Amino acid sequence: MQRLFLSLLSGALFGAGLFVSGMTDTTKVQGWLDVFGNWDPTLAFVMGGAIVPMFIAWRLTSGRRPLVGGDFPAPPRPEMDHRLITGSVLFGMGWGLAGLCPGPAIASLSYNGSGGLIFMGTMLLGMVAAPIFGRQLDGLAAKV
Amino acid sequence: MEMDWIWGLVGGGLIGLGGAVFLLGNGRIMGASGILGGLVDGTGRGNFTERLVFLLGVVVTPMLLLPLYKDGVDTHMTSNIAVIIAAGLLVGIGTRIANGCTSGHGVCGISRLSLRGIVATVFYILAGGLTIALFRHILGVI
Numbered sequence: 001m002q003r004l005f006l007s008l009l010s011g012a013l014f015g016a017g018l019f020v021s022g023m024t025d026t027t028k029v030q031g032w033l034d035v036f037g038n039w040d041p042t043l044a045f046v047m048g049g050a051i052v053p054m055f056i057a058w059r060l061t062s063g064r065r066p067l068v069g070g071d072f073p074a075p076p077r078p079e080m081d082h083r084l085i086t087g088s089v090l091f092g093m094g095w096g097l098a099g100l101c102p103g104p105a106i107a108s109l110s111y112n113g114s115g116g117l118i119f120m121g122t123m124l125l126g127m128v129a130a131p132i133f134g135r136q137l138d139g140l141a142a143k144v
Numbered sequence: 145m146e147m148d149w150i151w152g153l154v155g156g157g158l159i160g161l162g163g164a165v166f167l168l169g170n171g172r173i174m175g176a177s178g179i180l181g182g183l184v185d186g187t188g189r190g191n192f193t194e195r196l197v198f199l200l201g202v203v204v205t206p207m208l209l210l211p212l213y214k215d216g217v218d219t220h221m222t223s224n225i226a227v228i229i230a231a232g233l234l235v236g237i238g239t240r241i242a243n244g245c246t247s248g249h250g251v252c253g254i255s256r257l258s259l260r261g262i263v264a265t266v267f268y269i270l271a272g273g274l275t276i277a278l279f280r281h282i283l284g285v286i
């Protein structure tokens with residue numbers, strides 16, 4: 001029960017943050033990526049504002065356990081691979097095209113009209129199909 | 145414009161707090177694509193309800209805040225269906241292959257000084273910037 005309450009609280013804070021920061025406005029996201037146009041720095045403030053509490057949170061994990069028990073996530077792997085790079089490039093292309101990434105797409109679901117629903121539907125389709133593309137990519141990488 | 149920065153910082157702080165609650169409380173990384181992806185591809189069967197409740201929070205809070213904005217909130221979503229479909233597919237496939245998006249790799253990864261998180265963020269920002277440059281300034285599609 002405590003786990004579910006904390007999960008709801010976390011999601012509520014995340015949704016509120018995405019909403020008040022303006023990150024569900026696609027022009028703000030595209031504006032940040034548009035260095036050759038009318039550049040909008042808002043996203044950098046959002047990122048910076050989010051990284052500070054998270055940095056402190058990561059510091060607090062050492063020598064402790066999560067409130068509900070269990071373990072904290074394992075340390076990040078140091079190595080880069082073709083999946084990380086290719087996946088990030090594909091994601092960035094879609095992010096630029098529509099000005100939406102998964103968090104804001106979820107947060108704006110109730111007020112982003114049919115376009116938001118179509119984006120959500122195709123994003124979920126992409127997520128389900130991703131393992132197939134991932135295996136193709138592994139095959140290609142093995143040949144290179 | 146100045147207000148945009150302040151609200152950006154405030155909103156960012158709330159996003160970071162959400163991530164801190166998920167990490168220190170449940171011992172998990174708050175990544176939107178991972179939490180949602182695990183629900184639809186079957187990898188998140190073990191903690192299905194935890195994921196669902198998180199997503200419920202993300203959807204419902206903006207609904208509760210929306211009435212406070214008298215002029216409403218415009219997402220300025222493109223009306224070009226082909227662009228929406230292509231973007232949705234790319235975001236869905238890309239985030240799952242890279243195992244993270246702006247919240248997972250960006251917020252949670254960078255704050256942990258994870259090299260993978262930093263590299264992923266550099267690549268999706270570069271790809272996004274080049275996409276805008278090409279489709280807006282050269283092709284004039286978006």
